Amino acid sequence: MTGGGEFGFIRTRLLPLTRGHRAALDLSDDAALLDPAPGCQIVVASDMLVAGVHFLETDPPEIAAERAVRSNLSDLAAMGAQPLGYLSSIAWPTGIEASWRDGFIAGLAAAQDTFGLSLLGGDTTSGPSPLTISLTMLGQVPAGTALLRRGARPDDDVWVSGTIGDAWLGLAIARGDVAHNSVLLERYRRPIPRLELGISLRGLASACLDISDGLVADAGHIAEVSGVRLELQADQIPFSPPARIWLASAPSDGLVRLVTGGDDYELLFCAPSARRALISGLGEHFDLTLTRIGTVTEGQGGALIGPNGVVLETGAGGFTHF
Amino acid sequence: MTGGGEFGFIRTRLLPLTRGHRAALDLSDDAALLDPAPGCQIVVASDMLVAGVHFLETDPPEIAAERAVRSNLSDLAAMGAQPLGYLSSIAWPTGIEASWRDGFIAGLAAAQDTFGLSLLGGDTTSGPSPLTISLTMLGQVPAGTALLRRGARPDDDVWVSGTIGDAWLGLAIARGDVAHNSVLLERYRRPIPRLELGISLRGLASACLDISDGLVADAGHIAEVSGVRLELQADQIPFSPPARIWLASAPSDGLVRLVTGGDDYELLFCAPSARRALISGLGEHFDLTLTRIGTVTEGQGGALIGPNGVVLETGAGGFTHF
Numbered sequence: 001m002t003g004g005g006e007f008g009f010i011r012t013r014l015l016p017l018t019r020g021h022r023a024a025l026d027l028s029d030d031a032a033l034l035d036p037a038p039g040c041q042i043v044v045a046s047d048m049l050v051a052g053v054h055f056l057e058t059d060p061p062e063i064a065a066e067r068a069v070r071s072n073l074s075d076l077a078a079m080g081a082q083p084l085g086y087l088s089s090i091a092w093p094t095g096i097e098a099s100w101r102d103g104f105i106a107g108l109a110a111a112q113d114t115f116g117l118s119l120l121g122g123d124t125t126s127g128p129s130p131l132t133i134s135l136t137m138l139g140q141v142p143a144g145t146a147l148l149r150r151g152a153r154p155d156d157d158v159w160v161s162g163t164i165g166d167a168w169l170g171l172a173i174a175r176g177d178v179a180h181n182s183v184l185l186e187r188y189r190r191p192i193p194r195l196e197l198g199i200s201l202r203g204l205a206s207a208c209l210d211i212s213d214g215l216v217a218d219a220g221h222i223a224e225v226s227g228v229r230l231e232l233q234a235d236q237i238p239f240s241p242p243a244r245i246w247l248a249s250a251p252s253d254g255l256v257r258l259v260t261g262g263d264d265y266e267l268l269f270c271a272p273s274a275r276r277a278l279i280s281g282l283g284e285h286f287d288l289t290l291t292r293i294g295t296v297t298e299g300q301g302g303a304l305i306g307p308n309g310v311v312l313e314t315g316a317g318g319f320t321h322f
Numbered sequence: 323m324t325g326g327g328e329f330g331f332i333r334t335r336l337l338p339l340t341r342g343h344r345a346a347l348d349l350s351d352d353a354a355l356l357d358p359a360p361g362c363q364i365v366v367a368s369d370m371l372v373a374g375v376h377f378l379e380t381d382p383p384e385i386a387a388e389r390a391v392r393s394n395l396s397d398l399a400a401m402g403a404q405p406l407g408y409l410s411s412i413a414w415p416t417g418i419e420a421s422w423r424d425g426f427i428a429g430l431a432a433a434q435d436t437f438g439l440s441l442l443g444g445d446t447t448s449g450p451s452p453l454t455i456s457l458t459m460l461g462q463v464p465a466g467t468a469l470l471r472r473g474a475r476p477d478d479d480v481w482v483s484g485t486i487g488d489a490w491l492g493l494a495i496a497r498g499d500v501a502h503n504s505v506l507l508e509r510y511r512r513p514i515p516r517l518e519l520g521i522s523l524r525g526l527a528s529a530c531l532d533i534s535d536g537l538v539a540d541a542g543h544i545a546e547v548s549g550v551r552l553e554l555q556a557d558q559i560p561f562s563p564p565a566r567i568w569l570a571s572a573p574s575d576g577l578v579r580l581v582t583g584g585d586d587y588e589l590l591f592c593a594p595s596a597r598r599a600l601i602s603g604l605g606e607h608f609d610l611t612l613t614r615i616g617t618v619t620e621g622q623g624g625a626l627i628g629p630n631g632v633v634l635e636t637g638a639g640g641f642t643h644f
Contacts, residue, residue, distance in 0.1 A: 025470065028547040030397035030531060031367035031461075033468050036358045044366075044442070045353035046458050048411035050449035075352035089370035089456045120366070127372035127452060134411045134445075134456030136368050139353075146355050148347065209352060225350040 006124055013105045014088075014119060021085060021118035032120035034084060040140040042084075045075035047137075051093075051130035056174055061100045063189045064133070065107025071212065072137040073115060073193035074265040078210040080147040080202040081139030083115065083195065087122040089134040094126050115195070147201055147208035152226035152270040156206050158294035159279060161194050161266045163240040164215050168261025181242045191265035197290075200282050201269060208269035214260040216314045218268055219294075219302030229299030230270075234259075234306050238291040256314050259304060270296055328446055335427045336410075336441060343407060343440035354442035356406060362462040364406075367397035369459075373415075373452035378496055383422045385511045386455070387429025393534065394459040395437060395515035396587040400532040402469040402524040403461030405517065407442040411456040414448045437517070469523055469530035474548035474592040478528050480616035481601060483516050483588045485562040486537050490583025503564045513587035519612075522604050523591060530591035536582040538636045540590055541616075541624030551621030552592070556581075556628050560613040578636050581626060592618055 010027055018024035023034045036042055047068070051057050055064045069086070076083055088108070092101065112118065120138070170188025172178040194210070201208060207226055211218045215237070219230040237259060239247065247254045271279055276292070283290035294305070304312040332349055340346035345356045358364055369390070373379050377386045391408070398405055410430070414423065434440065442460070492510025494500040516532070523530060529548055533540045537559070541552040559581060561569065569576050593601055598614070605612035616627070626634040 026547070028543075029471050030400045031365045031403070031459075033401070033463075034364040034366065035465070036364055038360070042356040042358055042364055042460075043353045044356065044409060044458070044460065046409040046411045046444050046456070048413055048445045048447050048454075048456060050413050050447060050454075053447060053449045078352045079355070081353070087366060087368040087458065089368045091370055091372050091454055122368045123370045123456075125370050125372060125375060127375045127454070130450055132370075132372075132413055132449070132454045132456075134368070134370060134454075136366070136409065136458045137353075138364075138366065141355075143357070149351050221350075225348070 009124060017105070017108055017112060017119035019118045021120060023085060024118065024120045027121060032087060034138065036140055039143055041143050041146060043076055043079050043081035043139040043141055043146065045072055045137045046134060047072045047075065048132065048134045050132050057130070059174065061103030062107035062110065064131070065104045066111045066190050068133050068135050069108060069111035069117070070191045070193055071265060072135045073195060074191065074210040076137055076139040077193045077195045077198035078147065078208055078267060079141060080145060080198045080208070081141040082199060083117055084138045084140055085118045085120040086138065087120055087136040089123040091132040092124065092126040093131055094128060096131070145202040147198060147205055149207050149209050149222050150225045152207035152222050152228050152230070152296045154228055154296050154298050155273065156270040156296040157273050157276065157292050158219070158230050158232060158268070158270055158296060160215065160238065160268050160291055160293050161197055161288055163238045163243065163289065164264055164266065165243050165258025165261055166240050167191060167263040167265070168258060169243060169246055171263065178246065183240070184242050188263065191263065193265060194267045196286055197267055197282065197288060204275050204278060205269040205271050208267055211264040211266050211268050212262055214262040215264065215268065216259050216302050216304050222268065222270065223300055223302050229297045230294060230302045231297055232294040232302065232304050234304050234312060236291065236293040238289055256312065260314050331446060339427070339430055339434060339441035341440045343442060345407060346440065346442045349443060354409060356460065358462055361465055363465050363468060365398055365401050365403035365461040365463055365468065367394055367459045368456060369394045369397065370454065370456045372454050379452070381496065383425030384429035384432065386453070387426045388433045388512050390455050390457050391430060391433035391439070392513045392515055393587060394457045395517060396513065396532040398459055398461040399515045399517045399520035400469065400530055400589060401463060402467060402520045402530070403463040404521060405437065405439055406460045406462055407440045408460065409442055409444040409458040411445040413454040414446065415453055416448050416450060418453070467524040469520060469527055471529050471531050471544050472547045474529035474544050474550050474552070474618045476550055476618050476620050477595065478592040478618040479595050479598065479614050480541070480552055480554060480590070480592055480618060482537065482560065482590050482613055482615050483519055483610055484586070485560045485565065485611065486586055486588065487565050487580025487583055488562050489513060489585040489587070490580060491565060491568060493585065500568065505562070506564050510585065513585065515587060516589045518608055519589055519604065519610060526597050526600060527591040527593050530589055533586040533588050533590050534584055536584040537586065537590065538581050538624050538626050544590065544592065545622055545624050551619045552616060552624045553619055554616040554624065554626050556626050556634060558613060558615040560611055578634065582636050
C-alpha cells in the first residue's frame with residue numbers, strides 16, 4: 001500500500017542511492033535480485049532502530065542514518081562477510097519535516113560513500129511517531145568460512161579490536177551528562193564496522209562477534225553458544241586516551257560502566273594461542289589496536305577478573321531495554 | 323542493544339520458528355547464513371507494516387502476523403521466486419501484553435506451516451507504540467528467469483489471477499462498514515500469495531506484479547516501467563460471488579472502489595497473445611481463475627475502459643497513506 005508522495009520520494013531521493021546497482025532493478029520491482037558469487041554463502045542481517053531507543057530523538061538525522069548503516073555493517077564484519085548492499089524500510093513519523101528526511105538520506109549517502117555500498121530496495125511508509133528504521137544488510141562469504149560465535153575452545157586467547165567504552169561516553173556526551181569531547185562523540189555517532197579485520201580473521205578466529213550489548217555481556221554470548229567460559233582481565237582492556245582521562249576522575253564503578261556500556265561495534269574474538277603472531281600482524285597491517293584481554297576456560301559465562309584474580313561484579317552486564 | 327527479556331523471548335518463542343533450518347544458526351549469531359542453489363539469483367523483499375496503517379489495531383495478533391508473512395511472500399510470487407525463508411524485525415509497543423505477543427508468534431507459525439517456511443533471523447526491540455513489523459523475505463530464482471515489471475509490450479494480453487476487490491470489502495467488514503461475510507473477511511485477513519503461479523509464469527509472462535495498491539494503480543506501474551499503456555476492460559474484471567452481490571446494491575462508484583481498493587495480492591501480468599492457451603492451461607492446473615482483462619497498447623498509464631469504450635475516472639487510482 002503506497003501512494004503518490006511515496007513514489008516521488010523513491011524516485012528523487014532513494015533511486016540515486018542505488019548508484020545504478022543492477023540488483024536494485026531501479027527500485028521499480030517488488031524485490032532486489034542479487035547475483036551471489038559462485039561458491040559463496042549469503043549473509044543477511046536485519047536490525048531495527050527506534051528513535052529514542054537506539055538513537056536520541058535529538059540526534060541529527062544524518063547521524064541516525066549513519067548509525068543504522070554502520071551498526072548493520074558491523075553484523076557482517078562479525079561474520080567475516082563482504083557487504084553486497086542493503087535494503088532500507090523506514091516508517092516516517094506523520095508530519096515529519098522534509099529537511100529531516102533529506103538529512104536522513106544525506107546520512108545514508110555519506111555512509112554508502114564510506115563503505116562503497118548501494119541501496120538495493122526496501123519500503124517506506126509513515127505512521128504515528130517515532131521514526132523506525134529497519135535495515136537489512138546483505139553480504140557474502142566463501143562457503144564454510146563465516147565467523148560464528150560457537151567455536152571458542154578452552155585455552156583460546158580472547159582478543160578485542162580498538163578501544164572499549166568510547167561510544168558509551170559519546171552517548172553520555174550527546175545526552176549532556178559528560179563534558180564534550182569530539183573524539184568520543186564521534187565514536188558514538190559513527191561507529192566503525194571492522195569489515196577488513198573480520199574478513200582477515202576467516203580461518204584464524206575460532207569465534208567472533210561485534211560488541212553491541214557491552215564487552216562483558218557479549219563475552220557471555222560467545223561463552224554460552226560455545227559451551228565455555230571467557231575470563232577477561234580488567235587491567236588488559238584497552239581504553240582510549242580520553243576514556244582514560246574520564247576514568248581517572250570517574251566514580252568507582254567507572255570501569256564497569258565502560259565495559260558494560262555497549263555500542264562499541266569492535267570485534268571480540270577468540271583464537272588459539274598459536275595464532276598470536278599472525279593476529280598481531282593483522283593489527284599492524286590495519287593500523288588497528290588488537291589486544292589480548294583474556295582466556296577461554298572450561299565453565300560458563302563471561303567474567304571480568306580484577307587485579308587480584310577476583311571476579312568483578314558487573315550487574316546485568318549489558319544494556320537492557322526490553 | 324538487547325537485554326535479558328529479549329534473549330528469553332528469542333529462545334522460547336522465536337527459536338522454534340526456525341524449525342532447525344541450518345541458515346538460522348540457532349539464532350545465535352548476528353546474521354543468517356544461506357546457501358543459494360547453484361545458478362540461482364537471490365530475491366530479497368522487505369516490507370514494513372505499522373499497526374493502524376497496514377493492519378487494524380483491532381485485528382487479532384494472529385492476523386497481523388499472517389498478513390505480514392503472506393504479503394511479503396506475495397512480493398516473491400510476483401518475481402516468480404521460490405521462498406527460502408525470512409527475517410523478522412519487530413518493535414513491540416512498550417508494555418504490550420504477553421498474550422498479544424504469543425498470538426503474534428502463533429500467527430507467524432501458522433503462516434510458516436502453510437507455506438513450509440522457516441524463520442532465519444531478525445531483531446526484536448521495544449519502544450513507544452505502535453507495533454511495527456519489518457519482514458525480509460528471501461527467495462531464489464534460476465538466473466535470468468525472474469519476472470519483472472518492465473517487459474510488457476504492445477499487443478500483449480493483460481491477465482489477472484483470482485478475483486478483485488474481495489480484500490477491500492473484507493477490510494470494510496473488519497471495520498464494521500459492510501455486513502459480515504466470512505469469505506470476504508478471510509480474503510483480507512489471509513491473502514494468498516500466488517507462489518506456484520508466479521513460478522509457472524517464468525518464461526511466459528512479459529511483466530508481472532502483485533496487486534497491493536489496487537488493480538488500476540498497479541496496472542499503471544507496469545505501464546510506467548515498461549513504457550506502454552495498459553487498457554483494462556471494466557466488464558472483464560473478475561469479481562467473486564459475494565463481491566457481485568455487494569456490487570448489485572452498491573453506490574454508483576462501487577466498481578471503481580473494488581478496482582482501486584488494493585491488498586488483493588493477486589498477480590497482474592502481461593503475456594503475448596500466442597501464449598493464451600498455455601496460460602489458460604495453468605489456471606486449470608492450479609484450479610485458479612486466470613482472466614484476460616485487457617490489452618497492452620502504445621501510450622502510457624493504466625486505464626479502466628467502460629462498456630462504451632470510455633475511460634472511467636478512478637481518481638488517484640490507489641491507496642495513499644504517505
